[in-house]
Amino acid sequence: MDKDFHIFPDQASTLAGKVDLLYYVLTGLSIFFALLVFFLIYIFAVRYRRRSEEEVPRQIPGLLQLELAWSIIPFGLSLVVFVWGAKLYFETYTPPEDALEIYVVGKQWMWHIQHPSGQREINELHVPTGRPVKLIMASEDVIHSFYVPAFRVKKDVVPGRYATLWFEATKPGVYHLFCAEYCGTKHSQMTGSVVVMEPPQYQRWLSGGEIGETPVAAGEKKFQQLGCITCHGDKSGSRGPALKGVFGAPVQLQNGEVITANEDYIRESILNPHRKITAGYTPIMPTYQGQINEAALLQLTAYIKSLGTTPK
Amino acid sequence: MATAVFTPKPHQLADEEEPRPRKNYLNVAFTAKSWLLTVDHKRIAILYLIAVTLFFFLGGFFAVLIRLELLTPAGDLMQSETYNKMFTMHGVMMVFFFLIPAIPAILGNFLIPIMIGARDLAFPRLNLMSWYVYMIGGLFTFAATLLGGVDTGWTFYTPYSSTYSNTNVVLTAIGVFVTGFSSILTGLNFIVTIHKMRAPGLTWFRLPLFVWAHYATSLIQILGTPVVTAAIFLVALERIFHIGIFDPALGGDPILFQHLFWFYSHPAVYIMVLPAMGVISELITCFSKKKVFGYHFIAFSSVAIAVLGFLVWGHHMFTSGQSIYAGMVFSILSFLVAIPSAIKVFNWTATLYKGSVSYQAPMLYAIGFLGLFTIGGLTGLFLATLAVDVHVHDTYFVVAHFHYIMVGGTIMAYLGGIHFWWPKMTGRLYPEGWARFASLVVFVGFNLTFFPQFLVGYLGMPRRYHFYPDEFQVLNVMSTAGASILGVGYLIPLIYLLWSLRYGPPASANPWNATGLEWKIPSPPPTENFAKTPIVTEEAYEYTPVRSAPKILTS
Numbered sequence: 001m002d003k004d005f006h007i008f009p010d011q012a013s014t015l016a017g018k019v020d021l022l023y024y025v026l027t028g029l030s031i032f033f034a035l036l037v038f039f040l041i042y043i044f045a046v047r048y049r050r051r052s053e054e055e056v057p058r059q060i061p062g063l064l065q066l067e068l069a070w071s072i073i074p075f076g077l078s079l080v081v082f083v084w085g086a087k088l089y090f091e092t093y094t095p096p097e098d099a100l101e102i103y104v105v106g107k108q109w110m111w112h113i114q115h116p117s118g119q120r121e122i123n124e125l126h127v128p129t130g131r132p133v134k135l136i137m138a139s140e141d142v143i144h145s146f147y148v149p150a151f152r153v154k155k156d157v158v159p160g161r162y163a164t165l166w167f168e169a170t171k172p173g174v175y176h177l178f179c180a181e182y183c184g185t186k187h188s189q190m191t192g193s194v195v196v197m198e199p200p201q202y203q204r205w206l207s208g209g210e211i212g213e214t215p216v217a218a219g220e221k222k223f224q225q226l227g228c229i230t231c232h233g234d235k236s237g238s239r240g241p242a243l244k245g246v247f248g249a250p251v252q253l254q255n256g257e258v259i260t261a262n263e264d265y266i267r268e269s270i271l272n273p274h275r276k277i278t279a280g281y282t283p284i285m286p287t288y289q290g291q292i293n294e295a296a297l298l299q300l301t302a303y304i305k306s307l308g309t310t311p312k
Numbered sequence: 313m314a315t316a317v318f319t320p321k322p323h324q325l326a327d328e329e330e331p332r333p334r335k336n337y338l339n340v341a342f343t344a345k346s347w348l349l350t351v352d353h354k355r356i357a358i359l360y361l362i363a364v365t366l367f368f369f370l371g372g373f374f375a376v377l378i379r380l381e382l383l384t385p386a387g388d389l390m391q392s393e394t395y396n397k398m399f400t401m402h403g404v405m406m407v408f409f410f411l412i413p414a415i416p417a418i419l420g421n422f423l424i425p426i427m428i429g430a431r432d433l434a435f436p437r438l439n440l441m442s443w444y445v446y447m448i449g450g451l452f453t454f455a456a457t458l459l460g461g462v463d464t465g466w467t468f469y470t471p472y473s474s475t476y477s478n479t480n481v482v483l484t485a486i487g488v489f490v491t492g493f494s495s496i497l498t499g500l501n502f503i504v505t506i507h508k509m510r511a512p513g514l515t516w517f518r519l520p521l522f523v524w525a526h527y528a529t530s531l532i533q534i535l536g537t538p539v540v541t542a543a544i545f546l547v548a549l550e551r552i553f554h555i556g557i558f559d560p561a562l563g564g565d566p567i568l569f570q571h572l573f574w575f576y577s578h579p580a581v582y583i584m585v586l587p588a589m590g591v592i593s594e595l596i597t598c599f600s601k602k603k604v605f606g607y608h609f610i611a612f613s614s615v616a617i618a619v620l621g622f623l624v625w626g627h628h629m630f631t632s633g634q635s636i637y638a639g640m641v642f643s644i645l646s647f648l649v650a651i652p653s654a655i656k657v658f659n660w661t662a663t664l665y666k667g668s669v670s671y672q673a674p675m676l677y678a679i680g681f682l683g684l685f686t687i688g689g690l691t692g693l694f695l696a697t698l699a700v701d702v703h704v705h706d707t708y709f710v711v712a713h714f715h716y717i718m719v720g721g722t723i724m725a726y727l728g729g730i731h732f733w734w735p736k737m738t739g740r741l742y743p744e745g746w747a748r749f750a751s752l753v754v755f756v757g758f759n760l761t762f763f764p765q766f767l768v769g770y771l772g773m774p775r776r777y778h779f780y781p782d783e784f785q786v787l788n789v790m791s792t793a794g795a796s797i798l799g800v801g802y803l804i805p806l807i808y809l810l811w812s813l814r815y816g817p818p819a820s821a822n823p824w825n826a827t828g829l830e831w832k833i834p835s836p837p838p839t840e841n842f843a844k845t846p847i848v849t850e851e852a853y854e855y856t857p858v859r860s861a862p863k864i865l866t867s
Contacts, residue, residue, distance in 0.1 A: 089698030149772025160560025
């Protein structure tokens, strides 16, 4: 059995303290109302205990003022908690612009991690303190959920779309990484650790060990291998739209709709090219569904992103 | 023990007691056929009681194995695959075959016609059919268990359930699908009965709150159950015919399943807890001899819960990637649905004020319910709070919360109700001393089992984990210790209630001096309930000082 028994988890992200504060306030309010009810029940049950079978108490049908009070006061308090929780939720799920982007692929039953600088890890994620980190996550199979209790963040990784999650670590250490959404036999072993390091140590970690291809370089290679370049290269002309500067820019679709080219749009256009056709082009692109896995898709996305991001 | 049996003074009953008839619904016939083809709502209630009890102990058996496995961090008692089947079967059995039918199909079936002065439900044969449908669904699910079980979790999340699981998903899905119809038909029967068969003088606002609660429950059963039934059917279709509905590899959307599933399964929580609230209203008034405080507020809060309950399903999906604005809407609606529940708790508490409170076993269960339901409800607010839910979603915090509502709420009320109406249903008194003792064992065991789970959940222990990190062990050991106490607490009533069938002292028509039409007829009631249709001239819970006034006129 573990010696250091805790009641509260480590606080290791900028968010952790804020969530805990809200949790403490909720706990305080709950204890107050629970004790109020328990105390009243106790007092009434003892004070008005039945003393003889004959007694018949005076009947009280109800009191409107009291009903209104115990409807409106809890409602008012819950509105305050709602607004507070909603603001923090917005913050939890809105990554800052300048975050370090790391790619994560979940599959039964492990987490694959790809750093922009080329490092790859399995069930381990190294991050620096003091810098926002944004995870762009995909699943190869079923729904998983990326959960780091010490950061108070969690996001389901649903197959068929990208999920994003961000945090800024504050305290060096090794923290649990759990899969929180039941995903099959070894769900409880789809765990790992997040290693938080001070920036100098993190730099040392980045430069040590085996460094693979960066996602952008790997994506560029795939772009050529799969023949994407024939239609989507710079000089390709009319067959398909050139991809330089597309990411983050508005795209005019054939049906008149204008959308922003984000990660999900690129992913969808590779797997399901006929769903959203850019205006002026014919739907001739074949689907790449089944020929390309999530890790490769993320690399292609990274490459296309690197071709130029339009400033907002 | 004999001294502990609650025996009211005879003169109090003198003005109401009818001579005990020779024939009642139990001894009118003894053949198997007379039970299996009965259309008497009381006998059907007994059929449900037997079946539901079997499922409860089967589901409980899985819970025991789960808690034993979690005694140590390593998964050393069984394999992960087996463990996953254990919590799935526990959830499926308890939710679909115990919690949903328990109070409505047993107590509701037995009491609603009597409480409204009718001879039976509106559709007695449909009622019998509902039981058979329930049993067929149960047999499918039981067969799925015997053939190796199912491992998707009771939530059947796609695409795991529709594509990846190698277990008996289809068989279990058929079981749940079929049982859904039992619930729909029972709801329909109750609604028609309550609308059309109330005795003369029994206006809507003279109805016992038990009936109001079941009316609200029935609305959910009729409007919600078809959706989950369809969703589970679609899972089976996708599994068998590979039609792309939920699996993105086939062009489907896994989140769509979650929407359909929770559109029913959140209201289903109210199917479980609204009837429990109905029971509590009856118990609190009887054992404090008081008219319920704020009758209209309790009655309408049941309906408010049923309606608002349909609009909060998205709070199960705050981390799923649904729009954060949708999350906000579901969050505020979830806070709203908590208000009617709070109103009920306050009103029940106020009912005790200046009452004449006695502590028979049903009342102990009712007080236990108030405590546990309050904790369950308040921790529900944590889950409605978006940012906090992101952290505790899919952890033991959620497990603790819904067990406080379903086990601490529904089962406490169910046991309270079973004890309260046991003399009416069986004609026998149960041993009061044992019953009080058991209610305390359940209360202590329950809290020791589930309170530590709030703590381990906030620490971050995910649910459905076979292996877990060492630092969570202390709390898990406490939880397992509590579960063993809780298990004993459930076995004691099983033993003494069975014992009382043969050895319990005969019950009078109204052993609790309660109001309500069910206490005006003999225990156990005759098949036709009322010799003459009663005429109701007073409000519910009329514990008036003038006891000489005639309560019921018979025409």
